[in-house]
Amino acid sequence: MRIESFSNTPDRTGRYRVVFEDGAVMRLYRQTVEDFGLYSGMELSHEAYEKLCSAAGEMSAKMRAVRIVAATSVSKRDLTERLIHKGETAEDAEAAVSWMEELSLLDDSKTAQQIVSQCIAKGYGLARAKQALYEKRIPRALWADALADYPDQQEKIVAFLRSRLDGESTDKDVKRAIDALLRRGHSYGQIRRALDQFKYDCGDFPED
Numbered sequence: 435m436r437i438e439s440f441s442n443t444p445d446r447t448g449r450y451r452v453v454f455e456d457g458a459v460m461r462l463y464r465q466t467v468e469d470f471g472l473y474s475g476m477e478l479s480h481e482a483y484e485k486l487c488s489a490a491g492e493m494s495a496k497m498r499a500v501r502i503v504a505a506t507s508v509s510k511r512d513l514t515e516r517l518i519h520k521g522e523t524a525e526d527a528e529a530a531v532s533w534m535e536e537l538s539l540l541d542d543s544k545t546a547q548q549i550v551s552q553c554i555a556k557g558y559g560l561a562r563a564k565q566a567l568y569e570k571r572i573p574r575a576l577w578a579d580a581l582a583d584y585p586d587q588q589e590k591i592v593a594f595l596r597s598r599l600d601g602e603s604t605d606k607d608v609k610r611a612i613d614a615l616l617r618r619g620h621s622y623g624q625i626r627r628a629l630d631q632f633k634y635d636c637g638d639f640p641e642d
Contacts, residue, residue: 435483440474463493495522495530507548511571546572546580557590562619591620591628
């Protein structure tokens with residue numbers, strides 16, 4: 435398989451465009467180009483071409499994994515699924531995740547702690563933190579440690595209500611504030627205790 439053309443400069447994603455005699459196009463990262471010593475007019479045996487395709491897939495998954503982890507907190511399972519969704523093969527996705535682990539760039543336990551810390555900073559309740567761990571595909575075996583020291587959010591609930599309600603607030607305003615707090619993962623009991631400080635009628639409000 436002969437290389438018809440080879441770009442001298444990388445594109446904005448850091449990849450070089452390689453066009454083969456059959457019209458196939460590959461976009462390869464510098465390391466892959468250097469590993470195979472590619473250049474315009476180069477002849478590749480069938481075996482070498484297959485190895486190049488395999489190496490290109492592996493490198494693509496690795497670089498995409500790095501970008502995803504740099505942008506957000508992800509678990510191993512979440513990262514694997516994202517890579518596959520982006521078009522990487524399951525084999526390349528799993529290899530990339532293992533590579534990230536070996537470099538200590540991916541750790542489900544640390545990711546769980548990061549997610550919980552973010553929820554605390556945003557004033558979310560325990561239920562919302564659990565939801566976040568579930569959404570990020572964190573193994574349930576790690577939940578207990580991550581949530582062990584989850585602080586009481588009563589002061590933040592009160593502060594939230596104070597920012598939304600005043601002496602002229604209607605029942606509809608109170609209902610909207612309650613719904614917002616429930617979405618943030620706070621329990622009925624916590625919200626009721628906070629509302630008591632504002633002297634709102636909580637007679638029909640559940641205890642928990």
